[in-house]
Amino acid sequence: MHSAKTCVGKARETGICPIREELYSQCFDELIRQVTIICAERGLLLLRVRDEIRMTICAYQSLYESSIAFGMRKALQAEQRRNQHNKKMKDLQVANKKLRDEVEELENKITQIEKHEAERREQEERKHKEEVESLKKLNAQRKEQLEAMLQAPKK
Template identity: 65%
Template sequence: MVTRQQGPRRGWTPSLSASTAVMILPADSLVKYDSPVVVSRNSAETKSSKARHLRPSPGPQTFTGPVPSPPKAKSPVGDSNKEQTEEILNAILPPREWTADGQLWTQPVASTPCTRMDVVNLQAQLDLKLQQGQARETGICTVRRELYTQCFDELIRQVTINCAERGLLLLRVRDEIRMTLAAYQTLYESSLAFGMRKALQAEQGKSDTEKQIADLEEQKRDLERQVNEQKAKCEAIEKREAERRHVEEKKHMEEIQFLKSTNHQLKAQVEDIISYKK
């Protein structure tokens, strides 16, 4: 039984079931791959295969039927071009590998030429996976970015099969795009960290400023209290001095009246004395 993991991501997590031997294939991708093949087996099967190789081979077999015709010779130029194309494809898109049931499986990218129908199907699969993954139409979306990355890799594969040089040039374009995105991501992370530092500094400065404001308000209240006390003292002094001045004025008026009456009496006595002498 083969179990596929559906999802927009290209990574996979190999795992084994404890009850049944289940081969878990990598997550489905828009890149077209060949059928998976076994690269290595477990230790027991490796030992048995070595033992089979050590056994003596049986004697020559005799064929009673007609002798089969020799295979047709293949073109060495075509084989070399195909091998070169496969090497370039494996360098651009490395084969996927995973372990299942103690066996190492590998799955290289397909090297069969593509047709117009393959491109139409690729577009339909892209639209379907965008809808299934609920990718955002605008803004930052990891699902949409991953799917378009897979679509671009599939286009590179299709172009490389027809023209290896064009595929390598598209590989440079893809690497440049990834490097630019990585630079923007690094810039975003650094700016985010800078913003966080500034926010923390602002928060710390805010607390210090609030503490300074509280101290200044306390000083203001203390100064206002001192001003009120001084005003109260000033009013008390003014009131006391006004009362003292009123008392002094009254005393002064009494002295003036006393002196006037005394002067009047003395004047009258002097006039009496003068009139008496005459």
């Protein structure tokens, strides 16, 4: 044990200080000893008070340590959830980009197909027009031939 003077110099005046706690404990034990000499019942009562205080302090320490552990667990869980959410967010962003690229690719295909179909339709229309013109000419020739045959001199 330290001498009382050296311990008093090292003890902090505020906050949790094991040295101050030990000094107070020694002082209280000495008071209990002195009171017990004068009156055994009072000494026993002070002894019970001291033991009750120690149990209460132990309970508070245990509760404090438990709450620190609980807080650390919750902080770690929150960090874990944050990491999971960040990973999920990155995965979703990648999936979103892939889908956007796919949409762009499909839109390009649609544009190409529409362009190709427009050209094909235009070609078919030209072919159809040429065919109609050809049939009109053929029809006109046959009509002329028929009229010529009808106007031929009768014998």
